[in-house]
Amino acid sequence: MKKRLLAGKILFFSMFCLTLPASGGELDVFANERGELKISGGTAHIPVMKDAAKKIMMVNSRIQISIAGGGSGVGIKQVGDGLVNIGNSGRRPTDKEIARHNLKVFQWAVDGVAPVVNPKNNINKLTKTQLADIFSGKISNWKQLGGADRKINLYTRDEASGTREVFWDKGLGKGSISPAANVVISNGAMKAAVSKDPYAIGFVSVGHIDRTVAPVALDGVIPTLKTVREGQYKISRGLYSNTRGLPSGLTKKFIDFLSGPEGAKIISKHGFIPVR
Amino acid sequence: MLSALTCASVIVLILLFLVYMGLPAIKGAGLGQLLLTSWDPYRDSYGVYPMMITTGAVSLLSLAFAFPLSLGCSFLINAAASKQIARQLRHMLELMTGIPTVIYGFVGIFLLVPVLREFFQSGSGMSILAASMMLGIMVSPTMTLIFCDSFDSIPRPYLDAADALGASRIQRLYYVTLPAAKFGMLNGVVLSLGRAVGDTLISLMIAGNSVQTPGSVLDSARTLTAHIALVFAADYESPEFRSIFTCGLILYLFIMLLTAVVRYVCRREA
Numbered sequence: 001m002k003k004r005l006l007a008g009k010i011l012f013f014s015m016f017c018l019t020l021p022a023s024g025g026e027l028d029v030f031a032n033e034r035g036e037l038k039i040s041g042g043t044a045h046i047p048v049m050k051d052a053a054k055k056i057m058m059v060n061s062r063i064q065i066s067i068a069g070g071g072s073g074v075g076i077k078q079v080g081d082g083l084v085n086i087g088n089s090g091r092r093p094t095d096k097e098i099a100r101h102n103l104k105v106f107q108w109a110v111d112g113v114a115p116v117v118n119p120k121n122n123i124n125k126l127t128k129t130q131l132a133d134i135f136s137g138k139i140s141n142w143k144q145l146g147g148a149d150r151k152i153n154l155y156t157r158d159e160a161s162g163t164r165e166v167f168w169d170k171g172l173g174k175g176s177i178s179p180a181a182n183v184v185i186s187n188g189a190m191k192a193a194v195s196k197d198p199y200a201i202g203f204v205s206v207g208h209i210d211r212t213v214a215p216v217a218l219d220g221v222i223p224t225l226k227t228v229r230e231g232q233y234k235i236s237r238g239l240y241s242n243t244r245g246l247p248s249g250l251t252k253k254f255i256d257f258l259s260g261p262e263g264a265k266i267i268s269k270h271g272f273i274p275v276r
Numbered sequence: 277m278l279s280a281l282t283c284a285s286v287i288v289l290i291l292l293f294l295v296y297m298g299l300p301a302i303k304g305a306g307l308g309q310l311l312l313t314s315w316d317p318y319r320d321s322y323g324v325y326p327m328m329i330t331t332g333a334v335s336l337l338s339l340a341f342a343f344p345l346s347l348g349c350s351f352l353i354n355a356a357a358s359k360q361i362a363r364q365l366r367h368m369l370e371l372m373t374g375i376p377t378v379i380y381g382f383v384g385i386f387l388l389v390p391v392l393r394e395f396f397q398s399g400s401g402m403s404i405l406a407a408s409m410m411l412g413i414m415v416s417p418t419m420t421l422i423f424c425d426s427f428d429s430i431p432r433p434y435l436d437a438a439d440a441l442g443a444s445r446i447q448r449l450y451y452v453t454l455p456a457a458k459f460g461m462l463n464g465v466v467l468s469l470g471r472a473v474g475d476t477l478i479s480l481m482i483a484g485n486s487v488q489t490p491g492s493v494l495d496s497a498r499t500l501t502a503h504i505a506l507v508f509a510a511d512y513e514s515p516e517f518r519s520i521f522t523c524g525l526i527l528y529l530f531i532m533l534l535t536a537v538v539r540y541v542c543r544r545e546a
Contacts (some may be wrong), residue, residue, distance in 0.1 A: 073509040097511070153400035159317055159516060160509035179314065179326075182402055182496045183485035183506060196390065197400050 026262045027059045034062035037250050041068075041075015041088035042162055044111055044205035047270045049088070051215055052258060055266075063250065069186050073160025079103070079242050085251045087242045088163025090205070102245050108258045109239040109272040112206035113167045114223035116191075116213040118198045123147045125217035131171060134201060137178035142199060153159050154181035155193050157201030163187060166237040167203045171218070181200035207271030229273045239272060294528055298521035305515075310522050315487045315503075322519040326489040328526065330497040331489065334408045334479060335472040341412025342419050342468055349416070350423035354453070355445050366424065372417040381481035384410040389482055398494050402484035405493040406448040422467065426460020427453055430483050459542050466538045470531055476501035500527055 010148035014236070035248050039049055046069060055064035070078070079087025080101030090111070093103055112245035115131060117123065123145050133139040134152060143149045157164035157175050168174060184190050187208045194200040209215050215223045218233070227233035247255055257263050264274035302310060305322060313323030349369070353362045384406055393401030431455060438448040454461075476499075484496025486508060498506070502522045510516040 071509045073511060077509075077512060100513075150397070151399060155400075158506045158509060160507075160511075176318075179316070179488035180486050180496065182400060183487070183498070185480075185506065195401075197393070198387075200400060 006241040026257060026260050027051045027055065029256075030056050030060050030063060030250075033060060033065070033250050033253065035250055036066045036252055037063065037086070038084040039065065039067045039086045039088065039241075040070050040078050040084045041086075041242075042072045042090040042154065042239065043069040043188060044090050044163060044207060045088040045241070046188075047207065047266055048109070048239075048258075048272065051266045051270065052254070052263060055262075056254070056257070065254075069188075071158060071160045071185070072162030076101070076103070076242060079244055082244060085247075086254065089240045089242060090237060091165050092238065092240060093242055103242045104244075104246055106243075106255050106259070106274055107238040107242045108241060108263065109267050109274055110228065110236055110253075111239050111272045112205050112223050112225075112228035112233050112236045113163055113171065113203055114209060114233075114235070115167075115171065115201060115203050115216040116194050116209065116220065117201050117216055118194055118196075119211065119214045120198045121147065121214065123216070124214060125220065127219055128171070128173070131216075131218060132173060135172050135178065135181070137180060148199070150199045153197055153200045154178055155190060155197075155200055156183055157190065158182075158183055158185055162237065163203065163205055167235060170235040171203065180215075184275040205272075209271070225268075225271055226272065238275070291528060294525045298525045301515065301518040301522055302428060303442075304518070310519060311526075314489060317516050320515070322515055324500065324503065324519070324523055324526070326487060327503045327523065330404065330479075330490055331473060331499045331501070331527075332485065333404050333493070333497075334411065334499055335469055337404065337408035337493065338415060338472045339412035339465065341409055342416040343465065343474075344463070344467075345412065345416045346419035346423055349420040350427060351449060353424050354427045355418070355449050366421070369417040369420055373421065375414075377414060377475055377477045378481075380410050380414045381478045384478065384482040384516040387529070396494055401495045402482050402496050402538070404483060404490055404497050407479045407483035407499075408472075408493075410482060411472045411475060414475065414478065415471050418471065419464045419468045422464030423457070423461055423534065429460065430456045448458055453467050457528045459545065462538060462542070466534055469534065473527065473530065474501060476505055477521065480505050495515055 018238060049067045051273060053067060057063055072091055074254050075087035075089045076093050076097050078084045080097070080103065093105060097103060098105065115126070123142065126145070130139065130145065135154060139145065140152055141149065142152055168177065182193070184193050190204050190211055191201045191208055194202045204213065205230055206225065218235070221227050221233045223233045223235070228236050241255055241258070243251055243255070258267070267274040299510060301322065310323055311328070312325050313321050314326050315321065316324060349365070355364050357365065388406050389401035389412060392403065392406050393399070434452050434456060435448060438452045443451065479499040480502040483502065485498045485502055486496040487498060488495065490497040504520045504523050507516050507520045
């Protein structure tokens with residue numbers, strides 16, 4: 001009986017030790033917090049936000065963090081209107097937006113935006129000129145690039161998307177995007193559309209690339225975490241979290257957590273490059 | 277009485293709101309500009325002409341799918357099937373009217389779009405055709421039920437008279453039931469058209485949302501409702517955002533006009 005008790009104590013102690021690192025350290029600051037934190041906006045941010053929120057809510061169940069998408073435009077608008085505590089954007093808010101809503105801008109990661117095709121597509125490299133021609137509609141058949149004799153199905157994002165803006169600016173050199181392009185409303189929807197359409201080309205945040213979509217090398221540089229970090233792959237942007245006025249309380253702690261070492265780990269895990 | 281007044285005033289208030297919010301865009305670019313040009317915000321063009329065409333095409337085509345389907349179903353329920361089967365069919369249709377449109381959208385993406393893509397070998401499969409087929413399926417239960425109701429409301433002596441003259445079921449349907457139920461059916465069609473015009477999610481999910489003026493039913497295109505949903509994320513102060521009130525106004529006036537025309541036709545004939 002006594003022995004069993006001892007074994008139980010050892011087991012308990014070792015379990016305690018195992019859970020200690022996860023619940024200690026940086027998450028300690030959340031211990032006395034309670035309340036609700038509302039986040040919305042950029043869809044590239046969502047995996048990181050979810051992971052961070054889960055970790056925080058695990059140590060303190062009195063904190064409720066809700067995460068919604070909508071795109072960069074929505075994020076900036078909603079935080080400006082005070083509908084959410086944090087509005088995420090995949091582009092820096094314009095000076096006008098910052099001034100109008102008194103926004104405070106926090107950049108916590110760098111992210112690449114990569115052209116993607118269906119994994120069944122045998123075309124995996126393009127030049128920048130070819131890319132611009134594809135999106136403007138000048139090249140309209142995969143045959144012209146050495147692929148199947150099928151029309152190229154273009155996918156783009158809505159005008160409020162930060163991902164679109166960066167891709168258009170740095171990937172297409174502000175060239176036109178054909179009006180025939182299909183429009184989807186999030187990074188997730190883009191991935192879903194391209195992964196189901198063998199003749200598709202679209203673009204997603206590098207952090208969202210997995211085996212369901214294939215990245216396309218641009219001028220010989222494959223968009224990966226490494227090439228974005230080292231600066232060889234040029235189509236990149238910051239990921240931002242914006243608050244109205246200086247953040248305080250739970251909002252501040254959340255943003256501090258993201259920019260800390262634990263946050264950096266989460267950010268890298270999801271394919272982005274943390275910035276300090 | 278009070279609730280009726282509230283309802284009525286809300287409708288008027290919405291109209292006033294839309295006009296008020298839509299005015300800056302209409303004044304800024306001119307109504308003709310908004311109605312007749314295409315959407316290209318980077319070149320300061322905020323026209324919704326392609327979306328109007330798409331809305332028209334999608335909703336009319338969806339009726340073309342839904343009408344024969346509903347007509348057949350209501351014949352079956354009303355005349356051809358046994359009482360037992362008719363009752364069960366009716367229950368099933370009532371259930372179907374309650375299915376959220378997002379479900380139809382999902383089914384469309386996973387089942388219909390790939391089939392259309394491979395069958396026509398043109399484009400991504402996300403097209404006017406895909407959206408209108410799905411919309412047709414969505415509105416047909418409602419349409420069928422209204423058809424059935426209008427068949428049921430035909431006075432019994434009419435039908436008895438036909439029977440007494442030795443008409444077959446088909447003859448009775450063709451010469452008595454259909455003419456007598458004409459206006460009830462028209463109501464059903466108009467109500468369904470309203471639903472098809474107003475539905476957002478199905479077209480947002482499977483019509484493709486491109487901003488071109490569609491040249492064929494296999495083209496990807498954007499309806500007015502999907503356009504509102506897509507542009508809604510834009511900055512409040514931007515001309516893009518202001519222009520979507522015009523879309524709302526167009527939709528509103530279109531439905532009003534449709535209702536008015538049907539009322540007028542029904543009253544004149546009756």
